[in-house]
Amino acid sequence: MVVGFLLLLLMPSSRSATSISVVDGNVVVGEMGEMLQLRKRGRRRRGHVSLLTCVVGFLFLCQVSRLAAAAVLHRHQRISGSAGDVLEDNPVGRLKVFVYELPSKYNKDWLEKDPRCLTHMFAAEEFVHDFLLTSPVRTHNPKEADWFYTPVYTTCDLMPNGLPLPFKSPRIMRSVISYISTHWPYWNRTEGADHFFVVPHDFGACFHYQEEKAIERGVLPLLKHATLVQTFGQNHHVCLKEGSIVVPPYAPPEKMQSRFIPPSTPRSIFVYFRGLFYDVGNDPEGGYYARGARAAVWENFKDNPLFDISTQHPSTYYEDMQRAIYCLCPLGWAPWSPRLVEGVIFGCIPVIIADDIVLPFADAIPWEKIGVFVAEKDVPNLDKILSSISPEQVLEKQRLLANPAMKQAMLFSQPALPGDAFHQILNGLARKLPHDPHIYLEPGQMVLNWTEGPVGDLKPW
Amino acid sequence: MKKVTGSSHRLARMRSKNRSGFNSEQASETSSRLMPVSHFRVFIQCMFCIGTLILGFRLTTESSFLKASFQNPEASFTRISARTDSSASTGTESQFDLQLRREFANGSKGSRLAYNGTIVHSSGGVRVDVGRHAILIRPWPHPDPFEVLHAHHLIKRVQLEQQQLYGSKESKPIIAITTTFVRTFQAVHLTGLLHTLSVIPVPVTWIVMEAGGVTNETAHFLSLAHVHRLLHLGFDIPMPAGLNERSKLEAQMRVEGLRYVQKEKLEGVVVFADEGNIHSLEFFTEAQKVEWVGAVSVGLLGFAGFEESPQSGIVHVHDGRVEARGNHILLAARQAAAAPRFEPQVQGPACDSNGNLIGWHIFDPLPLEGEVHKGMRAAQNRRLEWANFVLNARAVWKTEGNQPEWIRSWDEWANPEDGSTPDIKAIVRSDQWVKVLGNCGRKVLLWWLRAEARADSKHPNKWILDESLEIIVPAKSTPWPRRPVRRAAPPPPAPAGGTGMKHGAGSRVSSGKVRRPKRKQDQTNVS
Numbered sequence: 001m002v003v004g005f006l007l008l009l010l011m012p013s014s015r016s017a018t019s020i021s022v023v024d025g026n027v028v029v030g031e032m033g034e035m036l037q038l039r040k041r042g043r044r045r046r047g048h049v050s051l052l053t054c055v056v057g058f059l060f061l062c063q064v065s066r067l068a069a070a071a072v073l074h075r076h077q078r079i080s081g082s083a084g085d086v087l088e089d090n091p092v093g094r095l096k097v098f099v100y101e102l103p104s105k106y107n108k109d110w111l112e113k114d115p116r117c118l119t120h121m122f123a124a125e126e127f128v129h130d131f132l133l134t135s136p137v138r139t140h141n142p143k144e145a146d147w148f149y150t151p152v153y154t155t156c157d158l159m160p161n162g163l164p165l166p167f168k169s170p171r172i173m174r175s176v177i178s179y180i181s182t183h184w185p186y187w188n189r190t191e192g193a194d195h196f197f198v199v200p201h202d203f204g205a206c207f208h209y210q211e212e213k214a215i216e217r218g219v220l221p222l223l224k225h226a227t228l229v230q231t232f233g234q235n236h237h238v239c240l241k242e243g244s245i246v247v248p249p250y251a252p253p254e255k256m257q258s259r260f261i262p263p264s265t266p267r268s269i270f271v272y273f274r275g276l277f278y279d280v281g282n283d284p285e286g287g288y289y290a291r292g293a294r295a296a297v298w299e300n301f302k303d304n305p306l307f308d309i310s311t312q313h314p315s316t317y318y319e320d321m322q323r324a325i326y327c328l329c330p331l332g333w334a335p336w337s338p339r340l341v342e343g344v345i346f347g348c349i350p351v352i353i354a355d356d357i358v359l360p361f362a363d364a365i366p367w368e369k370i371g372v373f374v375a376e377k378d379v380p381n382l383d384k385i386l387s388s389i390s391p392e393q394v395l396e397k398q399r400l401l402a403n404p405a406m407k408q409a410m411l412f413s414q415p416a417l418p419g420d421a422f423h424q425i426l427n428g429l430a431r432k433l434p435h436d437p438h439i440y441l442e443p444g445q446m447v448l449n450w451t452e453g454p455v456g457d458l459k460p461w
Numbered sequence: 462m463k464k465v466t467g468s469s470h471r472l473a474r475m476r477s478k479n480r481s482g483f484n485s486e487q488a489s490e491t492s493s494r495l496m497p498v499s500h501f502r503v504f505i506q507c508m509f510c511i512g513t514l515i516l517g518f519r520l521t522t523e524s525s526f527l528k529a530s531f532q533n534p535e536a537s538f539t540r541i542s543a544r545t546d547s548s549a550s551t552g553t554e555s556q557f558d559l560q561l562r563r564e565f566a567n568g569s570k571g572s573r574l575a576y577n578g579t580i581v582h583s584s585g586g587v588r589v590d591v592g593r594h595a596i597l598i599r600p601w602p603h604p605d606p607f608e609v610l611h612a613h614h615l616i617k618r619v620q621l622e623q624q625q626l627y628g629s630k631e632s633k634p635i636i637a638i639t640t641t642f643v644r645t646f647q648a649v650h651l652t653g654l655l656h657t658l659s660v661i662p663v664p665v666t667w668i669v670m671e672a673g674g675v676t677n678e679t680a681h682f683l684s685l686a687h688v689h690r691l692l693h694l695g696f697d698i699p700m701p702a703g704l705n706e707r708s709k710l711e712a713q714m715r716v717e718g719l720r721y722v723q724k725e726k727l728e729g730v731v732v733f734a735d736e737g738n739i740h741s742l743e744f745f746t747e748a749q750k751v752e753w754v755g756a757v758s759v760g761l762l763g764f765a766g767f768e769e770s771p772q773s774g775i776v777h778v779h780d781g782r783v784e785a786r787g788n789h790i791l792l793a794a795r796q797a798a799a800a801p802r803f804e805p806q807v808q809g810p811a812c813d814s815n816g817n818l819i820g821w822h823i824f825d826p827l828p829l830e831g832e833v834h835k836g837m838r839a840a841q842n843r844r845l846e847w848a849n850f851v852l853n854a855r856a857v858w859k860t861e862g863n864q865p866e867w868i869r870s871w872d873e874w875a876n877p878e879d880g881s882t883p884d885i886k887a888i889v890r891s892d893q894w895v896k897v898l899g900n901c902g903r904k905v906l907l908w909w910l911r912a913e914a915r916a917d918s919k920h921p922n923k924w925i926l927d928e929s930l931e932i933i934v935p936a937k938s939t940p941w942p943r944r945p946v947r948r949a950a951p952p953p954p955a956p957a958g959g960t961g962m963k964h965g966a967g968s969r970v971s972s973g974k975v976r977r978p979k980r981k982q983d984q985t986n987v988s
Binding site for chain 2: 211212215262263264265266267268270285286287288291292295296299300301303304305306325377379380381383384386387388389391394395398
């Protein structure tokens with residue numbers, strides 16, 4: 001009996017559960033048969049039995065001590081990144097950034113034309129420029145610079161409804177690169193390998209909002225060697241270049257920080273989501289938008305009282321998020337969404353439903369420990385998945401989320417605070433130093449093909 | 462959508478009905494992949510036609526559904542596939558083809574039959590396809606009670622942790638004193654209050670004083686409350702109609718409640734939880750901090766003077782922090798995006814910058830247009846509400862209270878010799894001993910909803926009509942006048958029929974919403 005009990009302990013629980021449920025009596029009998037057979041060989045296994053009990057006892061003691069340690073744990077837990085505790089690194093002194101002085105048609109004119117660029121979710125490009133102008137890592141001497149920043153606002157050409165049009169962005173980028181390559185020698189020195197650009201649009205430097213067209217275009221050929229700071233991140237995707245830094249979308253920090261409710265307010269919503277499930281305007285039949293995942297969430301859980309999901313955006317959206325345990329962050333037309341940032345700020349565990357997504361600052365933030373990842377094909381079982389997470393794990397995740405360093409890392413705070421998203425970008429850039437000496441080309445050696453790309457991109461801007 | 466659920470119902474029925482027929486079809490379908498498709502398809506079509514004629518409904522979708530359910534768990538989800546690749550031909554053949562193609566496509570990933578759109582090929586790992594995807598729905602998309610139970614355990618555990626981390630360390634019991642009386646809006650106010658008091662994490666003793674004696678209606682509401690201890694006491698004087706007199710009677714009732722506290726020597730924090738008040742849970746945690754006498758700010762709702770109020774002070778409810786920045790473009794944009802502020806009327810303590818109490822904000826309502834009760838201004842006679850104050854229960858004890866000497870004794874303040882109404886502020890000899898709660902009065906922790914029905918409005922007992930209405934009168938011609946004029950004789954009969962306002966224990970209301978034929982005998986009831 002002891003052997004059988006230990007075997008049951010060591011057997012993976014899921015397998016035994018499914019086997020018993022599907023077929024009525026057969027598999028159980030099979031297991032019992034196994035146990036009977038083993039008991040016959042019990043004498044040989046008595047040594048193994050004592051070893052097993054030792055192991056089990058040791059594990060039990062480990063559990064007890066861990067639980068005791070957890071009880072002593074404070075309100076929040078330190079975040080250890082996969083590369084060590086890099087979240088709190090200070091980039092000052094580790095790198096130098098030279099900011100190109102560009103004519104205002106590339107940056108300020110866009111802002112004056114449409115100041116909405118400062119509040120929409122692509123505003124990171126403006127705020128990074130703002131930050132670098134006054135940052136201690138900025139240097140006015142390009143000879144000692146490690147990285148070169150080009151402040152061009154490619155996502156500021158807004159339609160009347162506020163969404164950016166990416167059609168001119170490739171031409172703008174070509175124009176600015178030809179400008180910096182003719183006015184400064186540093187682009188031609190490395191063909192852009194020590195330059196970085198902020199491209200926060202839907203699919204990064206593919207400069208299109210539709211995924212198929214973006215994949216067709218690919219990353220702009222001139223940016224082949226440059227480092228891209230973008231919000232889009234998906235594994236095995238053309239629009240995520242190797243070595244890119246994935247950042248969170250911009251969310252206005254004051255707006256969110258003014259809407260905190262007392263943390264003692266009990267979290268009574270189980271799952272919270274507000275947003276579209278079907279994009280009726282662009283995808284009336286369903287199946288394209290969000291790869292059908294959002295529609296699946298709606299169809300499966302629209303009558304589930306645990307799921308507070310709806311398309312109506314209430315004015316208490318931020319307050320409701322603080323009263324929820326899980327916040328769904330499914331993909332939309334692009335895999336990233338500002339809900340991740342909002343969930344982290346408000347302490348709501350993000351449930352990320354986007355296959356192959358690369359989350360912001362993935363080398364500094366251990367997202368698997370903080371959020372819950374659900375594959376798109378598992379969406380119909382979402383309630384089972386979420387309710388089967390043990391309370392200890394949930395509390396652990398909440399403790400990690402409560403860490404102020406975590407919240408700080410997601411925000412583009414004004415003025416810049418240590419540990420915020422700007423510093424994480426600089427940390428990421430600093431981690432890529434020192435540059436590989438192979439990036440420095442011989443004078444006259446050309447690697448980039450300036451005539452590559454669709455014909456429409458070659459028109460000057 | 463309906464087709465999907467309908468097919469699952471039909472499947473359940475079919476399973477119970479016809480098992481043997483299915484096995485043959487399954488066998489035939491598995492063999493269909495081996496034999497040449499064209500010959501066998503005709504044979505299958507004939508079988509399905511015959512089967513359809515016998516059973517009376519289409520067989521194709523259910524059969525492939527059943528097949529799929531034994532194949533792999535993934536394909537057991539019903540798939541809503543949009544009509545992308547439906548051919549023009551109708552009939553069972555195309556349906557069957559569609560089903561088979563769909564299942565085949567699901568079996569082998571990367572097939573281009575079911576998806577139209579480019580497929581991203583990459584070196585390895587998981588590929589995510591661009592293009593139309595199926596919307597996965599599980600066979601029974603409704604909540605599973607066991608999972609709901611698990612989820613609720615999880616929520617409870619999280620809330621316990623929250624309370625341990627962020628909740629107040631002290632847990633003095635709360636004694637809530639409420640005055641009520643039976644009236645139209647009693648249900649509205651009392652239900653809200655009872656739910657608030659039921660969720661406070663500390664033990665609550667709720668003392669309800671009812672004007673006009675204990676009634677069943679109020680008792681019915683109070684039975685819904687989950688409080689540690691409930692006391693429903695009656696006060697024999699009925700509630701008068703005028704607001705002045707009402708406030709006087711309420712003060713007397715509250716004193717009675719305090720007398721009960723004194724008699725039973727209850728311990729804890731005394732809170733004057735009026736019916737029309739909306740309390741935040743933070744109020745009860747702040748109230749724990751009181752030593753002897755505390756003051757909180759009460760906001761006023763349901764009142765027209767929202768925009769600017771010269772009398773009362775301005776209290777910023779939402780504090781948006783706007784910091785000065787050098788870059789002027791950003792500053793301009795941020796100011797434009799700042800949230801608009803609204804200044805509500807607030808009554809309560811006023812502090813200086815050091816956090817000392819220097820005065821009180823009192824509101825003086827402007828006379829509202831067309832307001833019936835002209836006597837309202839006089840009612841707000843520059844006194845603070847009882848709800849502004851929070852007491853330590855020992856402050857009202859007669860003996861063994863160990864009150865400091867700056868708290869007046871019970872006989873001094875609760876029974877004034879000149880017969881004036883007792884004022885709660887009189888319990889302290891001077892303002893300096895009052896502890897200001899809620900971030901020195903800046904945080905409004907409770908709101909006073911000043912919404913009442915007319916004094917003569919009727920409502921059915923428990924808001925349930927036991928019997929059908931005898932007389933229905935259209936709303937346009939209700940006999941109730943706009944002004945509370947006392948009528949000696951009944952009003953002239955309305956065009957739709959006689960009016961009957963029955964006064965009695967179970968007072969009924971004649972509402973004009975429902976049209977019903979009037980009955981002859983009702984004419985005689987008009988008195």
